[in-house]
Amino acid sequence: MRILIEEYQYDVSKVRDVLYGIDALENMEGRVSIHYVGYYYNMLLKDCVFILPKVLLKDVDDKELVFGKYKPEDIANLDTFDSKERSFLYKFAVWIYRAIVVYKNDKRSDTTIVCHSRIAQMGNGGRRLSNTYLDILLSLIQFNRDNQNFFFFVIKNLHSGLNKINWQRTIATKTAIIQDGQAVYLNPVNKRRQVNFDEELLVIFFSILNYIGDTYGFPKDICCQFPLITGKRFETYLKGLGKTRLRQIKYKYFSDKALQLWNLCYTFFKEARQISVSTEQREYLLVKNFNIVFEAIIDELIGDKEPPRGLKDQDDGKRVDHIYSYRNLTNNEEDKPIYYIGDSKYYKIGNKISDESVYKQFTYARNVIQWNLNIFLDDKKEDAALRKEHPIYRDELTEGYNIVPNFFISAKMDEKLSYADNVSTTNRENNTFLSRHFENRLFDRDTLLVYHYDVNFLYVVSLYARENAHQKAQWKQKVRELFREKIQAALEENYKFYAMTPKPGVNHEKYLRENFQELLGKVYRPFDDTNYLSLALDKQKESENKDLLDKLQKDYYVVECPLGKNPTSVLSGEKAQNSSEAVHGRKGVLMVMMEKYATKSANFTHGKLAVAIKMTVESMDIVENLSNIGYVLFHHRSDNDQHLFSVRGTCIIKAAGELEDDRYKNIGNKELYISVDIDTTELSSGNLHASKIKPASKETRYDAQFAWLSDLESDNSKVAE
Incomplete structure (x- = not known):
């Protein structure tokens, strides 16, 4: 197995043989890069080559290193890696393969970027020795597809005669009941079954298919209803019992098919990387522009599948990567969602967001705000359902605008090579971007913020590749709430939030009109009880804020209130005074x-x-x-x-x-x-x-x-x- 890294600039002289059979881009300085991710068979080296995503690269002292310690040229043949890293790459390649297959099968995907020919199929033509875990899995699946008749033949022989009664033993060992002059036996003796090693081999085989289906998302297609080995019991097989048991029953088989099946199962448990596969045709599964696949992965895991027209594909020709409707930031009302805007960034670890990307993200948010206003201002009949489902982003009384959640989401490689679920903002110099026309006006149409979060690339790829609808739905709900909480926390690092309600005798609307210019952009009315307002003040404007609070507190009860918290809980003491x-x-x-x-x-x-x-x-x-x-x-x-x-x-x-x-x-x-x-x-x-x-x-x-x-x-x- 050979390893290449997407978009890395290789010295042509060091990887010319490895690149045999694939297009690559060479520059004038003798450097070459590959703009694919995936798998292909190198006919010259008689070995398979995996082109892995560039997220494996990390800049260390101005050098791009795999896992932060290996030069990509030095790891082309895998011998450089330790056993843990080698095992990781074998299985990581399976996840990449599965992710590309799932993307290819998605009807909404741009399949023109996928180059696919059948991989690792068993056959009678020329053969090679495989040394990839993926080949082992694909060979098991291919055997299942090609040998249905073999399975049914074995099962038929296993069960033949099972329902025949052994009358000699029945008469000799059972007591008869005489009814109407005839002997009736209530418990006749059937033909006894002995331990059948053909059945045990099939049970092990289908248990393996079940395991790789649950783990990697491969189709199971198990046609026989055997009691499978699952859970912790199967884990013991993975830890050594599988090899031991297969060695014990190896010499019970004589047919070519049974021996072939035994060899497949034993190779799986041993992970020996040696299995005969056909090389009748050139084998590859490659995808150009893996950033498109990564965008599809993130959109499947966090986005809405069919947002209203004009949100994802916007009227000015721009296209948002991800958009979904979820609880807004300023209150906890389930029936008042707001649209979250996301942009996925497929970068090497640590790459900075470009100024152009930030500007585009602000434009997306402005377009979404205008889309929201239009469905209320135009009063079109076709927008009636949208008006019922969504609150207007602008509050008429305060002229304040709701906060529009906006974020970048990029991939990181877990340093421990773990597939754990985590989202972070660590190790970034700048994970918040701000656009504004006025200072200290958070609830203003022109005050827009974008936050940057990293997700574990291994986790999202594996979750997408498994195609488990329940697991994806669970993570979608979890990560949406997590992003909401993280954006709220980031806002509270820069702004102090208050809840305020008028004191007895204060004409609420009149006061807001008379002090409109001073409160514009600082107050917003997000709560069901319109006597309550949310007040946001920039923490860097302490002197200005103190003057405003002193003035407000003459006519209003003003109490610090975390963003999104119900004001009745924090204003209970003040409201008691209000009463x-x-x-x-x-x-x-x-x-x-x-x-x-x-x-x-x-x-x-x-x-x-x-x-x-x-x-x-x-x-x-x-x-x-x-x-x-x-x-x-x-x-x-x-x-x-x-x-x-x-x-x-x-x-x-x-x-x-x-x-x-x-x-x-x-x-x-x-x-x-x-x-x-x-x-x-x-x-x-x-x-x-x-x-x-x-x-x-x-x-x-x-x-x-x-x-x-x-x-x-x-x-x-x-x-x-």
């Missing part, structure tokens, strides 16, 4: 049952209200606490559709005839009412729960009640959970 520290200091709540609030509230927009009271326990409780009523809460026995207002002045008991004509009565034709004036600015009620207060009886469930704010507020420990 109990009004100017008048009164902490009592007049709870008014009101269904169809949206319709009825139009009748008291001036703030004048009359709440009916009766001769009930609930009404007497209200009368006793008139001086404590500081708020009115409209509700209908649930935690949804609640509306909280502060009270102006003091509540007064009046007879029906004493009420002003324009004062709205919540219930008509009653004798007594509580006359109450409310501030028309609605307060935040997200931390209040009307359902906590139960009426004394079913008859009074629609009556007004008195409650203390502390009885209505969320339990802090529960909110935190």
Whole structure:
């Protein structure tokens, strides 16, 4: 087995024989490079050659070295490697082969870049001695395809006569039951089977096929229902039992096919690298531009298969490598996803992202933002479903824009040659790229960030090659959440995030309009409760930020809130103050049952209200606490559709005839009412729960009640959970 590295500049004189039979690009200085990845048979050397991806290369002291220690010219014949590295390369070649095959079979792939001819097929023509693990696996698979008749013939002989009754032994050993003058034997003796070594060989063979199917994703095509050797038991075969058992039964076989099958199985367990394969035709499986295959691998593992038109293939002719819809960065609402934009980079280890690539990535994000705005601004019927599925990226009230997640994803080779699943940003001088028009405006359309992450090349290639739908779906979910968390963490390294909500008496919309220029790009409204805003401030602008926070805290409750966290958990203490520290200091709540609030509230927009009271326990409780009523809460026995207002002045008991004509009565034709004036600015009620207060009886469930704010507020420990 010979090894070449993709795109490495070789000295022609050192690799001329190895390159025999394949096109290569030679420059004027006598250097040559190969722009393929894959496998081919070298007729001159009578040996196979693997061209491996350039991710094996690492720059060390301005030299490109394999595994960071070998010159590519020195490892062409594999003798330089130690046993661990040699074993790794044998099996790594299998993964590369499988990845190319899966790519070739994908109907969405550009198959014009794949050059393929049948590999390692068994035959009667000229033969060679193979020395690759891949040849062993392919020979096993080929034998299975070509010898179905042999398997059925063996199985037929194994089972012939098994259902014939041995009457002589049955009569001699079993007791008969006489029924209607005839002897009936309940347990007749069938023909006994002896240990059959043909069957054991087939069990071992099909167990091997099952193992390489599960491990590498090769098609199993197991036609016989034998009890296979699997799991830990098969591991013992791999560790030596397989060779031992096959040696024990070797001399039980006489037919050519059985001996050939025994040899294949024994070679697999021994990994002897010696197996006769046909060389009737030139054998190769090569792919040009492996970066296209790597892009397909990443897109299969993280991307959406069919994003809406205009997202992947954008209207300006640009094409995004990867795009998918997932939970946005600013809140945890599952029903408000945002599009993540990814670009895969197939580089040597440690290569830097070019300025051109960064600029393109910013352009992709701008196009996605505009695509999102267009589906809302144009109001086309064909976009109606998209409008339901996706939130608009721009908030009308604050003119803030949601953060668009954007990242590069490149391959790295694990230094321990491990296939472990890992994603990292380590060993990079710069893994964050920023584009902006204004400073300290994260929630701005022109503030765009791109992050750079590495994935273990071995892991993603092996996962793609196995074609296990369940494993791929699991990793897709895992890595999407991981990228979200890593982008959030990177943002929090540069920005400090706050949640803010207006204090009682503050007109939220009016305040934002009057301070629009000062807050533009710094605030965004990502939460379901629109009284809450997310505030982002650049950590490098401490003096500027302090002045803004001092000003905001006069009218808003402002608390640090990690990006994506629900504000109710971090603002619970502040919201308690929002509910109990009004100017008048009164902490009592007049709870008014009101269904169809949206319709009825139009009748008291001036703030004048009359709440009916009766001769009930609930009404007497209200009368006793008139001086404590500081708020009115409209509700209908649930935690949804609640509306909280502060009270102006003091509540007064009046007879029906004493009420002003324009004062709205919540219930008509009653004798007594509580006359109450409310501030028309609605307060935040997200931390209040009307359902906590139960009426004394079913008859009074629609009556007004008195409650203390502390009885209505969320339990802090529960909110935190």
